[in-house]
Amino acid sequence: MTSFTEENYLKAIFHLCENKNGLAVSTNELAEITQTRAASVSDMLRRLSEKELILYKKYQGVTLTEEGKSIALKIIRKHRLWEVFLVEKLGFGWDEIHEIAEELEHIDSKVLTERLDNFLGNPKFDPHGDPIPDEKGNMPSQVSFKLSEAVINTELVMLGVSEDSAPFLQHLDKLSLHLGAKLRVLDVSGYDQSLHIEINKAGTIHISKEVACSILVSKK
Numbered sequence: 437m438t439s440f441t442e443e444n445y446l447k448a449i450f451h452l453c454e455n456k457n458g459l460a461v462s463t464n465e466l467a468e469i470t471q472t473r474a475a476s477v478s479d480m481l482r483r484l485s486e487k488e489l490i491l492y493k494k495y496q497g498v499t500l501t502e503e504g505k506s507i508a509l510k511i512i513r514k515h516r517l518w519e520v521f522l523v524e525k526l527g528f529g530w531d532e533i534h535e536i537a538e539e540l541e542h543i544d545s546k547v548l549t550e551r552l553d554n555f556l557g558n559p560k561f562d563p564h565g566d567p568i569p570d571e572k573g574n575m576p577s578q579v580s581f582k583l584s585e586a587v588i589n590t591e592l593v594m595l596g597v598s599e600d601s602a603p604f605l606q607h608l609d610k611l612s613l614h615l616g617a618k619l620r621v622l623d624v625s626g627y628d629q630s631l632h633i634e635i636n637k638a639g640t641i642h643i644s645k646e647v648a649c650s651i652l653v654s655k656k
């Protein structure tokens with residue numbers, strides 16, 4: 437059995453390793469993301485290491501064992517499935533669901549998770565466009581890149597966001613930027629790299645480089 441906190445650490449280590457292409461995560465990086473003191477992080481790492489869920493060498497950092505990775509992927513699977521449920525079945529906005537899913541993801545019932553998955557029609561992506569691992573922990577692949585890296589005048593589809601804070605998502609709502617939107621970059625300012633883009637062949641808007649960096653697209 438793993439506790440809430442242990443599960444959150446495994447998830448945090450998984451996401452950090454993913455962002456670093458599998459490289460070991462440092463205690464400081466973990467302290468920052470979990471907002472705890474380095475000393476508490478070290479205690480937790482010792483405990484996870486005793487349970488053989490992580491490989492932890494002082495001064496070298498942390499990686500997940502196969503068992504630890506499998507638990508992290510199960511938590512991520514539940515988190516993302518619940519997010520789909522909250523948006524599609526309960527009518528929540530995509531900016532309102534992350535905190536609730538942070539709690540629901542810890543419900544430890546395999547039957548519930550599989551029924552939820554079937555009830556939702558086995559979705560491959562959550563409402564932020566993040567891939568949902570299957571019950572074996574395989575992630576559906578998705579070839580996406582940042583809108584800020586798109587070639588001008590190419591037809592694009594918005595697939596996801598790399599930031600899921602409520603203020604950011606609400607900002608996208610105001611701009612009518614939703615998953616599935618058809619986008620085309622018309623022009624990039626040489627001054628501040630802000631972008632002039634067309635949405636769904638209907639209207640055009642200006643967005644900052646920062647916003648464009650957090651929007652994931654693929655070629656249509």
Ligand SMILES: [Zn+2]
Pocket residue numbers: 515519533534535537600
């Ligand atoms: Zn979330």
